[in-house]
């Protein structure tokens with residue numbers, strides 16, 4: 135009974151967070167320690183074969199590079215990753231959750247495949263690069279240009295949210311988990327942040343994870359290889 139009540143509360147929180155966009159929930163990520171993720175495409179997916187192919191190819195790449203295996207299932211269980219086609223914006227849960235999900239905008243175009251890869255990396259436990267605790271050493275942020283209800287996508291997080299050696303795996307402007315200087319969440323069309331030492335903008339050209347993203351993912355999951 136208590137568990138059911140907790141699940142209902144979690145679901146309500148998720149629904150509230152979903153309306154904000156991009157990520158749901160705010161807590162340090164739980165990783166998929168078995169390195170197996172069961173997933174399920176929700177109905178209507180067959181109408182979007184290009185998105186389906188993206189996921190299948192991306193899952194294979196994650197398996198090759200990080201050793202995490204994605205297994206398709208037909209029935210829902212706790213911890214089954216549900217992948218939906220949504221309306222306007224993409225969002226996802228971060229790390230292993232009771233009800234993990236990825237929602238892909240229906241109007242996504244091929245050049246926006248980076249959005250799907252970004253959401254997949256959230257699911258694997260990665261938070262935004264510009265939320266690292268060392269962000270102030272790397273960015274000038276214009277907080278007043280960020281729409282208030284999106285600010286949770288920018289708030290600086292502690293090292294607990296980044297389960298790898300932050301000194302070894304450095305801040306990466308090319309990370310697919312880094313927003314551009316001109317995200318949809320800006321008030322006046324001005325850049326919301328600039329690179330600290332050069333004053334340059336961060337462009338939004340990432341289609342796939344950077345080398346740094348893959349290295350961080352490997353560092354996050356290598357500890358689960360011990361004894362195998």
Ligand SMILES: [Zn+2]
Pocket residue numbers: 156157252256262
């Ligand atoms: Zn995100």
